[in-house]
Amino acid sequence: MEGTESNERRSFGVVLGQVLQGLRLNNKLSLLELAKRSRISESTICRYEHGSRVTIPLNKLTVKDVEALNKKIRVPDLFTAYKLAAVLGVTLDQLMEKCVQVIEEAKLEAARQEEQEEQTSD
Secondary structure, three states: OHHHHHHHHHHHHHHHHHHHHHHHHHOOOOHHHHHHHHOOOHHHHHHHHOOOOOOOOHHHOOHHHHHHHHHHOOOOOHHHHHHHHHHOOOOHHHHHHHHHHHHHHHHHHHHHHHHHHHHHHO
16 A cells, blocks of 8 residues: 555656646746745756656646656645745645646546557457
């Protein structure tokens, strides 16, 4: 059970970074501007957004992508996530809901792909 919990936390970290970056870009903020407004260092925000140097569009994120990025993910603590959400114009609940939605969509897509692979191998 511990391995599954650890993978889910890392998966969340990948998605959270993607969501934070998307919100920042939608708000037309540079990393520097977000850092100044949130009083969080630019390098820390960059590590949240890019736990890995690989960037995957949010709508194309798959479970396999998440697994490949697992070891390089950094997740902000609750207070830091709250500060970032506030500057980005969303509540912490909205930020978390978006992350969960993306993860669930990726899981459904992986299940669909697996089902298709099973059908073609029969």
